[in-house]
Amino acid sequence: MTPPRRSKAYWIAIALAAVALLVLPFLVKNYRVFQFNLVLIYAIAVLGLNILTGFNGQISLGHGAFYAIGAYAAAVLMDRAGMPYWATLPVAGLLCFALGYLMGFPALRLGGHYLALATFALALAVPQLLKYKKIEGLTGGVQGIVLAKPEPPFTFRFLDQPFNADRWLYFFTLAVAALMFVLAWNLLRGRIGRALIAIRDHPIAATAMGINLPVFKSMAFGVSAAFTGVAGALGAICVAFVSPDSFTVFLSITFLVGVVVGGLASIPGAIFGAIFIQFVPNIAGDISKSAPWAIYGIFLIGLMYAMPTGVMGMLGKLRGRWRPGAAPASSKG
Amino acid sequence: MDALLHQMFSGLANGCIYGSVALALVMIYQATHHINFAQGEMATFSTFIAWALMQAGWPYWVAFFATVAISFLGGLLVQRIILRPVEKAPVLTNVIVFIGLLVIFNSLAGWIFEHTIKAFPSPFPQKSVLATKFFTSHDVGSAAVMLCVLGLLYAFFRFTPIGLAMRAAAQNPDSARLVGIRVSWMLAVGWGLAAAIGAVAGMMVAPIVYLDPNMMSGILLYGFAAALLGGIDNPGGAVVGGFIVGVLENLLGAYVIGTELKLSVALVLIVGILTLKPDGLFGKQVVTRV
Numbered sequence: 115m116t117p118p119r120r121s122k123a124y125w126i127a128i129a130l131a132a133v134a135l136l137v138l139p140f141l142v143k144n145y146r147v148f149q150f151n152l153v154l155i156y157a158i159a160v161l162g163l164n165i166l167t168g169f170n171g172q173i174s175l176g177h178g179a180f181y182a183i184g185a186y187a188a189a190v191l192m193d194r195a196g197m198p199y200w201a202t203l204p205v206a207g208l209l210c211f212a213l214g215y216l217m218g219f220p221a222l223r224l225g226g227h228y229l230a231l232a233t234f235a236l237a238l239a240v241p242q243l244l245k246y247k248k249i250e251g252l253t254g255g256v257q258g259i260v261l262a263k264p265e266p267p268f269t270f271r272f273l274d275q276p277f278n279a280d281r282w283l284y285f286f287t288l289a290v291a292a293l294m295f296v297l298a299w300n301l302l303r304g305r306i307g308r309a310l311i312a313i314r315d316h317p318i319a320a321t322a323m324g325i326n327l328p329v330f331k332s333m334a335f336g337v338s339a340a341f342t343g344v345a346g347a348l349g350a351i352c353v354a355f356v357s358p359d360s361f362t363v364f365l366s367i368t369f370l371v372g373v374v375v376g377g378l379a380s381i382p383g384a385i386f387g388a389i390f391i392q393f394v395p396n397i398a399g400d401i402s403k404s405a406p407w408a409i410y411g412i413f414l415i416g417l418m419y420a421m422p423t424g425v426m427g428m429l430g431k432l433r434g435r436w437r438p439g440a441a442p443a444s445s446k447g
Numbered sequence: 448m449d450a451l452l453h454q455m456f457s458g459l460a461n462g463c464i465y466g467s468v469a470l471a472l473v474m475i476y477q478a479t480h481h482i483n484f485a486q487g488e489m490a491t492f493s494t495f496i497a498w499a500l501m502q503a504g505w506p507y508w509v510a511f512f513a514t515v516a517i518s519f520l521g522g523l524l525v526q527r528i529i530l531r532p533v534e535k536a537p538v539l540t541n542v543i544v545f546i547g548l549l550v551i552f553n554s555l556a557g558w559i560f561e562h563t564i565k566a567f568p569s570p571f572p573q574k575s576v577l578a579t580k581f582f583t584s585h586d587v588g589s590a591a592v593m594l595c596v597l598g599l600l601y602a603f604f605r606f607t608p609i610g611l612a613m614r615a616a617a618q619n620p621d622s623a624r625l626v627g628i629r630v631s632w633m634l635a636v637g638w639g640l641a642a643a644i645g646a647v648a649g650m651m652v653a654p655i656v657y658l659d660p661n662m663m664s665g666i667l668l669y670g671f672a673a674a675l676l677g678g679i680d681n682p683g684g685a686v687v688g689g690f691i692v693g694v695l696e697n698l699l700g701a702y703v704i705g706t707e708l709k710l711s712v713a714l715v716l717i718v719g720i721l722t723l724k725p726d727g728l729f730g731k732q733v734v735t736r737v
Contacts, residue, residue, distance in 0.1 A: 173539070220722045226538075227482050228721055231675050235714035238668065242711045367546055374543045405558040411551035415529065418544050422536040 139284045140273040147280045149392060151352045154284075154291045155345050157388035160372035161298055161381065162341025167370070168379035169302060170334040171314030172221060176233030178366030179240040180210045180339040182358075184346025186244060189259040189356040190252055199264045199351050203290065206347035207340040214339020218332025237366040244358040258357025261350065283352050290348060294341060299381055301337070310334055311379070342369075375417060377426030386425040390417075450701075458697030459690055460586035461669075463593045464655075466689025467648035468663070468670025469677065470597065471641040473685045476674070477617045478637030481541050485548035486645055487667030489525075491660060492552045493518040493646030494653050495560045498567060507570045511650060515643045522642025526635040534631070556660040567653035589651040596647055597686055600640075613637060665710075669696070672717045678727030687729065692717070 139147045163177045187209050188202035197205075217236065224232050244253050253259070266282030275281070301307060309330050312320040321327050350356045368391050376387025398409035421428040468486065475483045483489075493514055500510035525548070533544055571588035604610040615623040616633035624630050648670075649663065656662055669692050677688025699712050721727070 167539070173542075220718060223722050223725050224718075225725070227476075227679060228675055228725060230482070231671060232718045232721065234668070234671070235711075235718050239711035239714060370539075371543055371546060374539050378537070378539065405554040407550040407554035408558065411547040411549070411554065414547035414550070415544050418536070418540050418547070419532055422533065422540045 135288060136285075137273075139281045140275045144278070144280050147284050148352070151280065151284050151287050152349070153385075153388045153392045154287045155348045155352060155388075156369075156372060156391055157384045158291050158294050158348070159342045159345035159369055160376060160387045160391075161294065161384035162338045162345065163369045164373045164376070164379065164381070164384055164387075165298060165302070165310075165341065166334055166338035167373055168377075168383075169307065169314065170310045170331065170338075172331065172335065173226065173230045173370075174233040174338070175230050175363075175366050175370060176217075176236035177338070177342045177369045178361050178363065179233075179236045180214060180342040181346035181349065181365060181369075182240050182244065182356075182361035183213060184210050184343030185350035185356045185361070186253060186259075186346075187343070188347035188350040189261055192261055192351075193259050194252065200286070202351075203344050203347050207344045210343025210346075211336045211340035214343075215332050215336035217339070218335030221335055222328055222331055234363065234366070237363045241358040241361050244361075254357075256358065258355060258360075261354040261356075263354045264351065280352075287348055287352065290344065294344065295381060295384075298341070302381065306330075371414065375414075375424055377424030377428075380424070380426035383424055383426035451698075454697045454701045455694055456582045456586070458694035460582055460590065460693070461697065462673075462690035462693025463586075463590045464648055464652045464666060464689070465669040465673045465692050466686040467593050467596065467644060467651065468666055469674035469685035469689050470600070470682055471644040471648065472670060472674045473679060473682050474600075474637055474641040474644060476679050477682075478613065478634050481538070481545070482671070482679075483641065484542065484545040484667075485552060486641065487663030487670070488549050488552035488556070488660075489518075489522070489642055490645035490649035491658075491663045492556050493521070493642065494567065494649035494658055494662070495556050497646070497650050498565060498653075498658055499560070501568065507568060511570070514646050514650065518646035519639040519643040521639075522645075523635045523639035525642070526638035530638070531631065534634075553660050560660070562660060565658040567650070567658045569654035585654055592647065592651060593686070596644060597682070600644075600682060603640075609636070668714075669693075672714065675727055676717055676720060678729040681727070681729045684727060684729030688727070691728075 139150065142150075159177065159181055162180075163174060166172050166174055166177075184206040187206040188199070191197040191202045191205060192199055217233075220232060221229055243249075245256050247255070263279040263283065264286075265279060266277055269277050271277070302310070309320065309325045312323065312325060313327060313330055317327060353360075372384070372387030372391045374387075375390045376383030376385070394413055395406065395410055398413060399406040401409050423431075468490070471486050471490070472482060475481060475486070496517055497510050497514040500513055501507065505513070529548065530541070530544065533540055569585045569588070571584045604614060612623070612628045613633045613636060615626075616628050616630040617637075620630045623633075648666075652666060653662065656666075670689070673688035673692045674685045675688070676691060677684030677686070679685075695716060696710075699716075
């Protein structure tokens with residue numbers, strides 16, 4: 115498949131978007147920058163889960179666990195071993211890859227709801243394990259670990275805003291997120307991506323075509339966990355604090371919400387999903403102080419009515435309607 | 448020995464509760480092949496209704512049956528109004544709608560009835576011949592109520608025309624529709640029944656754990672585990688699964704690893720069992736045609 119030829123307008127749009135992303139942190143207050151950091155981090159995590167759930171069809175309610183492990187790996191390495199913050203990301207990714215790969219083995223035998231339970235158990239067990247007394251020296255127990263935000267290597271003022279720790283982290287996170295998205299895109303558009311989709315759609319036919327099912331499925335779990343682990347490490351660096359109670363089961367559910375809201379099996383969808391899970395709870399809180407989660411739930415259900423296939427599914431449909439001649443959007447890469 | 452027996456019996460009592468939540472999950476699973484994540488919060492909400500009725504001066508058993516009836520209607524309406532539009536949507540869309548329901552019910556319960564922890568009365572007298580040093584009369588009573596529910600359900604599905612129609616609708620929706628069964632309504636009745644069972648479970652558990660909006664979150668998980676352990680398509684298995692989970696949880700907590708990690712270990716054990724026996728202990732092995 116040759117890549118579709120892009121028009122000049124397309125490249126101009128890309129360039130404008132890039133400039134907007136670079137200027138954005140200087141247009142808003144510090145707290146907003148922090149929120150954008152979290153959006154980027156959640157986007158990586160949602161992308162990771164999407165590789166597993168969207169592309170490979172394995173449901174996980176336990177990705178909060180990998181996020182927590184990644185976060186703790188970064189925190190422990192920075193706080194106890196004195197590693198520089200950027201060096202913790204690959205370690206967190208590798209650690210989570212290994213754990214995810216191992217988790218992939220029981221997942222081979224469990225389908226659908228049973229897998230959901232197994233991963234849910236993981237999400238529940240990890241915060242408990244982090245509180246466990248025997249490893250308190252490493253993890254800080256219930257108290258968690260407080261980190262220092264990395265200082266920017268140089269400072270300047272732009273648009274009357276200082277280039278401070280949060281803005282530096284914004285660019286750092288943006289770079290990592292861009293790297294992860296390119297990685298995912300490369301991984302999923304080729305042979306491996308096709309194999310994962312084939313396994314999702316028809317495992318028996320996929321095996322018959324010579325796809326090694328156990329290897330691909332557990333690799334998908336590993337890669338997905340690695341993405342989420344990197345996101346977790348970034349999260350620890352940006353929030354500068356980890357504690358077992360910040361990684362509840364609800365975090366795992368939130369990631370799944372992000373995947374479905376953004377659009378299953380869609381790489382750009384992860385961004386929309388991340389924006390939803392970061393900002394909609396705040397908006398709900400502004401609408402009703404007394405029952406914010408009820409408003410959130412109504413948003414969630416309403417969105418599922420309006421776009422049962424997520425934001426990207428909706429966009430694809432709209433594009434098909436406006437340009438009937440064009441082939442349906444192939445966001446599946 | 449006494450201590451061991453004590454742990455086992457209190458495990459059985461908890462197991463009853465898990466079993467009844469599992470039963471509610473199995474009901475909805477059988478009808479729709481979905482797992483209702485909002486089951487626990489719906490049960491909690493029902494329990495709050497019972498509490499409000501009792502605050503208004505209704506006697507316990509009147510409030511009990513009124514709550515069961517209200518919950519049945521509520522479940523029916525939730526299915527008709529909220530879930531029907533996504534009946535044909537992908538599974539994960541449904542899961543997200545369930546999560547939406549979960550946060551809505553949880554939040555509404557907190558908003559209407561406040562987050563303070565409330566005591567919920569037990570219908571069974573404190574002192575009775577049934578109470579021994581191993582278990583309270585509430586334990587025995589709730590086990591009896593739960594077995595009654597199971598018996599009634601069995602009779603309902605086995606001997607009534609509507610039960611038969613529901614089984615048909617669950618097993619083969621297309622053929623069932625062809626013989627004139629209103630499949631979509633059968634799903635709604637399934638939801639109603641599940642909500643009613645959940646309400647019973649909620650009212651039985653509330654005297655033990657006290658009533659607050661998050662009362663069921665842990666219990667739902669055990670119920671989920673129990674249902675899967677027993678086999679998600681087998682109501683009897685769900686109850687047995689509940690007992691197993693309850694006893695395991697207590698024994699492991701008391702003797703092996705302490706209460707700190709008891710949730711984790713119980714779950715790891717369940718996942719281990721499932722890995723060896725993927726359809727649950729009493730589940731039907733599903734064979735699909737290629």
